[in-house]
Amino acid sequence: MNSIKMSEDLKNLLYSIPEIDVESLLGSYQKPMRESIRINTLKAREEDVLYMLKEKGVELEKIPWARYGYWVLNDVNISNTIEHMLGLVYIQGAVSMAPVEVLSPKPGELVLDLCAAPGSKTTQIAQFMQGEGVIVANDVNLKRIRALSSNVQRCGIINCIITQADGRRFPLWAKGFFDKVLVDAPCTSLGIVSKDWGAAKKWSFRASERLSKLQLSLAISGFECLKVGGTMVYATCTLSPQENEWVIDRLIASKPNARLESINLEGLKMKKGLLEWQHEKFNPEIERCVRVYPYEHEAEGFFMAKIVKESDGP
């Protein structure tokens, strides 16, 4: 059996975070993640879809932290079923459903998904909004927007606007406009290495640092697009503190009107955000961020921060 190749930088990173169980992490990288789906209640009643899948012999188990999420227990190719093609189910990683659960969009709200493609979280947001309110799903990459458009169409969403723009420029036309913002930032993807071993082989501190500057700009941009009292969730699927705690630390340092909120999701095994990494100390509030490691649920690794805009900023 082939074993995963890791860059020297990645080895150094993993051993620089004492709470990571490196052996379990490497084990999880070598195995495919458990398959999971979300029932799309915009198109059908949850119980009807569950019945249809059961008739096909699909065995499901509820994911405790995701309202419409289910683990697929047996070996079925869900992506090649009528239910999938018709948009009754959406294949989505179990932990990847968590950021939208934390954001908790409501019908009637204005919601921005700043880095939306390929649309898993956009379609999940739409489901929570039940056709009321508006979602702006943005991405900078036209090729990825095609996948986003297809998924929005397949899920039957009528209240979504798809835009192509550099997310860093959004406050120029949408400052203080949204009730909720999701920044699911591009990252070095150390939480989903089992899907792409190349991420481990090519990982470097330099690339992570470079990305963290973009991530910080996107987080600031997303925050500026919030109304007073609005909520932003910043999420990545990586483990590097440079792209996670560092970004949020700098965000709250530059935005005194930003307040971090605690995150609680039933059944999801989470660790608190790191307060120190490589001799750098972060704001104690960072402890309210959460880390989910891939080996906890045989699923993706994620970092999430929930930020509220308390007042108009300086």
Added chain:
Amino acid sequence: MKKIVLLNSSKKSAFQTLLERQYGAEDFSDKVLIQAGEGKIRLTTSDTIKVAEKMRGVQSLGLYIAKIEGQEVVLSIEGSQILCNRITRNRIELTEEQAKLWMEGAPIQLDKFTAVKYVVAFYKHLCLGCGRVSADGKVYPQVPKWRRLQQE
């Protein structure tokens, strides 16, 4: 951003007449419909349009529900799902095997001759979109390639 073109009342009325004639379906009179080029019609909400006017780089909004080809309305899968049980004309019921073939994009042989150009396929209570009826009595499903089942 391209200008958002709302379907005006006369175009909307013409669209509804076609829908009624072709599918016996109730109309979209309480919905906001927009034109999206080449006879394509999208469904959205008035709030969505208001927000879109404020945004930059808009690529699309709302849901593609139908295309008008001359005097015919070709419903998308979503368009047919929204109308679904209200479709009373030009509907065909498929067996499980036929539904699978339909979603693979394969033609379905009709039992009875039909003079219409398009029909909507149903499998149990699911709507599978429109199919084009050819002279040889076969229906060619209008399932986009990216939504077709792979043959096992």
